[in-house]
Amino acid sequence: MKWIKLDVELPEDDFVKMIKVDGKKLCLVRHQNKLHALQNSCPHAGGILxxxxxxxxxxxxxxxxxxxxxxxxxxxxxxxxxVDVYPIEEREDGVYVGLPEGFWKRLFS
Ligand code: FES
Structure with a gap:
């Protein structure tokens, strides 16, 4: 797992938006004052969450x-x-999302 700091300003109020992290599109949500990160593509027929x-x-x-x-x-x-969900943390210096590292990347790093 690698933690990546987001370089976007996030609204304080509830929202649903797409962000790109490490080349991957994620669906970022603030709902009832809590952040969530999910895969952006719906497994049913590819809708954009x-x-x-x-x-x-x-x-x-x-x-x-x-x-x-x-x-x-x-x-x-x-x-x-x-859908895949990813850990997300609001830290003092920003918001971080945890993404799994690929098998080959881990092997050669
Ligand atoms: S519910 Fe059908 S594509 Fe998402």
């Missing part, structure tokens, strides 16, 4: 309204799918 909205602790995909838990990434019962 950062174009969606939050309800009851879930991100809603704008295409077909599938819902994913912001904490666990799990889809609602019956969807049988999930």
């Amino acid at each position: 950062s174009g969606g909205w939050c309800k009851n602790g879930h991100i809603i995909c704008p295409l077909h309204r599938y819902e994913y838990n912001l904490e666990t990434g799990k889809g609602l019962a019956g969807q049988n799918d999930y």
Whole structure:
């Protein structure tokens, strides 16, 4: 896991937006005063989750309204799918997202 500092200003209020971290697009969410980082592409049919909205602790995909838990990434019962969620921390010097390191990168670093 490597922690990467975000170089964007984040709104204080709730938001859903796409950010690029280390070449990877993530869906960044502030919901009820807590930050979440998820994969940006919906596993159902590739909808863009950062174009969606939050309800009851879930991100809603704008295409077909599938819902994913912001904490666990799990889809609602019956969807049988999930999205990847990434650890995110607000530190004194900024906001950091933890991304898994690739197998080959780890091997040769
Ligand atoms: S593409 Fe997201 S719900 Fe269908």
